[in-house]
Amino acid sequence: MSQPDSSPAERYDAQAIQEKWLPIWDELTPFRSGQPGDDRPKKYVLDMFPYPSGDLHMGHAEAYAIGDVPARYWVLKGFDVLHPIGWDAFGLPAENAAIKRGEDPARWTYENIATQRASMRRYACSFDWDRVLNTCDPEYYRWNQWFFVRMFERGLAYRKPSNVNWCPNCQTVLANEQVVGGLCERCDTAVTKKKLTQWYLRITDYADRLLDDMEQLEGNWPDKVLTMQRNWIGRSTGAEVNFAVEGREQPVTVYTTRPDTLFGATFFVVAADSDLAAELAAGAPALVQRQFAEYVEQVRATSDIDRLSTERPKTGVFLQRYAINPVNDERLPIFAADYVLADYGTGAIMAVPAHDQRDLDFARAFDLPVRVVVDTEADDPAITGVATPGDGALVNSGPLDGMAKADAIAHITALLEAQGQGAAAKNYRLRDWLISRQRYWGTPIPIIHCPSCGEVAVPDDQLPVTLPDSQGLDLSPKGTSPLGGATHWLSVPCPSCGSPAQRDTDTMDTFVDSSWYFLRYLSPQLDSAPFDVQQAQQWLPVDQYVGGVTHAILHLLYARFFTKVLHDLGLVEVQEPFARLLNQGMVLMDGSAMSKSRGNLVRLSDELAEHGVDAIRLTMVFAGPPEDDIDWADVSPAGSAKFLARAWRLAGDVTSAPGTDPANGDLTLRRVTHRVIAEADAAIASSRFNVAIARVMELVNAVRKAIDTGAGPADPAVREAVEAVAVLLSMVAPYTAEDMWQRLGHQPCVALAGFPVVDPALLVQESVTCVVQVDGKLRQRLEVSPGISADDLRELALADDVVQRTLAGRSVRTVVVREPKLVNIVAGD
RNA sequence: GCCCGAGUGGCGGAAUUGGCAGACGCAGCGGACUUAAAAUCCGCGGCCGAAAGGCGUUGCGGGUUCGACUCCCGCCUCGGGUACCA
Numbered sequence: 044m045s046q047p048d049s050s051p052a053e054r055y056d057a058q059a060i061q062e063k064w065l066p067i068w069d070e071l072t073p074f075r076s077g078q079p080g081d082d083r084p085k086k087y088v089l090d091m092f093p094y095p096s097g098d099l100h101m102g103h104a105e106a107y108a109i110g111d112v113p114a115r116y117w118v119l120k121g122f123d124v125l126h127p128i129g130w131d132a133f134g135l136p137a138e139n140a141a142i143k144r145g146e147d148p149a150r151w152t153y154e155n156i157a158t159q160r161a162s163m164r165r166y167a168c169s170f171d172w173d174r175v176l177n178t179c180d181p182e183y184y185r186w187n188q189w190f191f192v193r194m195f196e197r198g199l200a201y202r203k204p205s206n207v208n209w210c211p212n213c214q215t216v217l218a219n220e221q222v223v224g225g226l227c228e229r230c231d232t233a234v235t236k237k238k239l240t241q242w243y244l245r246i247t248d249y250a251d252r253l254l255d256d257m258e259q260l261e262g263n264w265p266d267k268v269l270t271m272q273r274n275w276i277g278r279s280t281g282a283e284v285n286f287a288v289e290g291r292e293q294p295v296t297v298y299t300t301r302p303d304t305l306f307g308a309t310f311f312v313v314a315a316d317s318d319l320a321a322e323l324a325a326g327a328p329a330l331v332q333r334q335f336a337e338y339v340e341q342v343r344a345t346s347d348i349d350r351l352s353t354e355r356p357k358t359g360v361f362l363q364r365y366a367i368n369p370v371n372d373e374r375l376p377i378f379a380a381d382y383v384l385a386d387y388g389t390g391a392i393m394a395v396p397a398h399d400q401r402d403l404d405f406a407r408a409f410d411l412p413v414r415v416v417v418d419t420e421a422d423d424p425a426i427t428g429v430a431t432p433g434d435g436a437l438v439n440s441g442p443l444d445g446m447a448k449a450d451a452i453a454h455i456t457a458l459l460e461a462q463g464q465g466a467a468a469k470n471y472r473l474r475d476w477l478i479s480r481q482r483y484w485g486t487p488i489p490i491i492h493c494p495s496c497g498e499v500a501v502p503d504d505q506l507p508v509t510l511p512d513s514q515g516l517d518l519s520p521k522g523t524s525p526l527g528g529a530t531h532w533l534s535v536p537c538p539s540c541g542s543p544a545q546r547d548t549d550t551m552d553t554f555v556d557s558s559w560y561f562l563r564y565l566s567p568q569l570d571s572a573p574f575d576v577q578q579a580q581q582w583l584p585v586d587q588y589v590g591g592v593t594h595a596i597l598h599l600l601y602a603r604f605f606t607k608v609l610h611d612l613g614l615v616e617v618q619e620p621f622a623r624l625l626n627q628g629m630v631l632m633d634g635s636a637m638s639k640s641r642g643n644l645v646r647l648s649d650e651l652a653e654h655g656v657d658a659i660r661l662t663m664v665f666a667g668p669p670e671d672d673i674d675w676a677d678v679s680p681a682g683s684a685k686f687l688a689r690a691w692r693l694a695g696d697v698t699s700a701p702g703t704d705p706a707n708g709d710l711t712l713r714r715v716t717h718r719v720i721a722e723a724d725a726a727i728a729s730s731r732f733n734v735a736i737a738r739v740m741e742l743v744n745a746v747r748k749a750i751d752t753g754a755g756p757a758d759p760a761v762r763e764a765v766e767a768v769a770v771l772l773s774m775v776a777p778y779t780a781e782d783m784w785q786r787l788g789h790q791p792c793v794a795l796a797g798f799p800v801v802d803p804a805l806l807v808q809e810s811v812t813c814v815v816q817v818d819g820k821l822r823q824r825l826e827v828s829p830g831i832s833a834d835d836l837r838e839l840a841l842a843d844d845v846v847q848r849t850l851a852g853r854s855v856r857t858v859v860v861r862e863p864k865l866v867n868i869v870a871g872d
Numbered sequence: 873g874c875c876c877g878a879g880u881g882g883c884g885g886a887a888u889u890g891g892c893a894g895a896c897g898c899a900g901c902g903g904a905c906u907u908a909a910a911a912u913c914c915g916c917g918g919c920c921g922a923a924a925g926g927c928g929u930u931g932c933g934g935g936u937u938c939g940a941c942u943c944c945c946g947c948c949u950c951g952g953g954u955a956c957c958a
Contacts, residue, residue: 054911224954224955266876266877267876267877267952267953270875270876270953271875271876271953271954274875274876274953274954275954277957279957279958281958297958298957298958299958300957300958301958312958355956357956381956382956382958383956383957383958384956384957384958386957387957387958388957388958391958392958393958394958395958399958400873400956401956401958402958404956470957470958471957472957592952595953596953665884665885665896665897666884666885666897667884667885668885671884671885672951673884674884676883677883677884677898678884678897678898679884679897679898679899681898682897682898682899683897686897688911689912692912725888731886733884733885733886733896733897734885734886734887734895734896736896736897737885737886737895737896737897738895738896739896740895740896740897741895741896744896747913748914751913751914752914812892813892814891814892816891816892816938816939818938818939819891819938819939820939821892824892856938857938858938859891859938859939861891864891864892865891865892865939867891867938867939868938869938869939
């Protein structure tokens, strides 16, 4: 209506505002944290750091827009907020890209970092730019090596030969966690097995703590992530049982979670690819030896993907050897089969086909007996082909007969223990963390191999072991580390005896880098230690961690493990690094993940150029709950820009002076303002950022109305409301908010203006709408005083015309009164 | 197969402890302003009805309750995780 003349200068110009404020903020550095003398209480808000593969993309834009809300929120609430950023800069993609372009991986990486860094600054998150780190800097990875040596000294880092996951494309080994559905996590190539001697970190020593400490995270981490970690660690309890084997001196131990079914064992299986299988086969007749050799060959040739296929028929070879069941001295035929895994438990099992589906499938394939020992009241598995794993009374089980599962387990375990034939035992799915990589662009493993001293750690004062220049090295994947070609770098005297020795040529898994980066941020320049222990005490744990759910197992499990190791080393007090975790969703386009090959790629730089930084950030945060995916086809950055312009214009309409006391302002508007502040506050505190924005939009609508058709632009309540809009908006749209703040007559920075304080008196409504239901159906609304008594409200409702008409003479059976908001009248006949 | 999670208008989504379903926004429609358009501002938005009013409604079927998007039981659909872990 009464729009003021909009001269060109009065038009909202997102790009101009960005250019105007960025240099000013660079100068004012409002987000420096941990300055000496700063006695604000501390908060640590952490975003997962980016991998520098090209420029920032839509996914980054979402993640960092979301992470910035709690960071800026706590600043407004008066906290000294540590909100750092850095680059996860080592790794295969950088190296592969470098090989493709014939470039130095270091140069390629640092150029990408420079690009991302510039984009990140324009994106205007509240980062403390004094704390930036790159994991590929020697000043950083030196401490990876330092930690490795500490673990090596304690036996937590060790080398062992094993059948490892091998990616034929990346030409390197992979940790279990990096094999996804039989495919390489990075390049989707089918993973094969290879026998290699590799470095491991003994994460299995921490399995119980990693599992049990999750209790502390309950409610503060997404349930989904906790469940995934629990499943991954996969603790099970049961017993180990020793079986004598005919013609073998030592008994063979099996692990079972069902020792109660011991009397139901009818055969025995060893993993085909285990040493034990080879040994047992060697003692078998020649024909069996040939069959076995053929079978193992066939198993080896089966790819992991084929092994994963469901309903694969059971295969195996009878070794013509026998194990003796310790509880009843029965002779059990021993088979080699691939459904038993060499590296879980002991690689050998007792097979109880009646009560285990896999054993039953095998028994039916090989025509082996099935003996029921638990009466579950289900049909006979031998006939149905369906094993009965449930509970029930034990039968055919000698001393266990009549007992239920739990009793029988306790009983038989004690019995075996007494006879020295077994013991209670736990097992884990989790394996030790394989960290060797046969690639160039990573942290060199700080070990020197000496012919006489063996594995010798590089002394601390010789760290870091820096990467040799990539010039002249063959970086192409060939199955052994490129570092082996750096002859000058390779040969060193043994630190222990001085004789000629060689460096280890492998580099570390890059997940080592990200396992402790949140600690390095605390003192990124420190060169006498990985981090300042005092600082760690002040800042840890991270109050809010924000990142994608893709890291639910890998990164988060490793970082938790590192934290516990550092705790044991006396370096950190906490046992858990991340107190709260928020998993933001992904940005999709037309229902699927964006990719070049799909042709549905939306370029962040295009979106920013068209709509401005603030509009993109607002769109990301307003689209829905932060953990949900955003389909870019469903949202409207243009709508966001429109809203920002509308909010921005309000600032130009305010005619009262800065500092005007709002006390005498329009009461209706003031009530809206204070309700919005309170509700936005609560919404942000519970990570419902989209709701907080909806409230601010309500306030903007209310102020617009007040200016145009109500209190008018000079009313103090209008200023109060628009200032609240500016401050609240600064959490998602910092440029617009800062410009509004200036137009309102204030000095920068709005980010430090403080969270608007709610006047509780203004939250109390002078009247509330009471809904009156008859038989649960809404029939009338009454305006009543908030303090109305139950009796008064009942009378008022019953006396109402509409209510009486609806009752139409029927009797009133009950009246439920929830003063002051609801009355429900239940009618009789 | 097993383990989680989710189903609300044309769309994204909202709804303290069970208490006005659909906040806020997008798209749409109508109006004001304008010579006109853009921009802006206002309004509408499940169905029937001119209106008053009435009826319906949170994936489906049951249950608990004065009252259920919310709690319980049984299904259906979709999404995610996992994959012979003895």
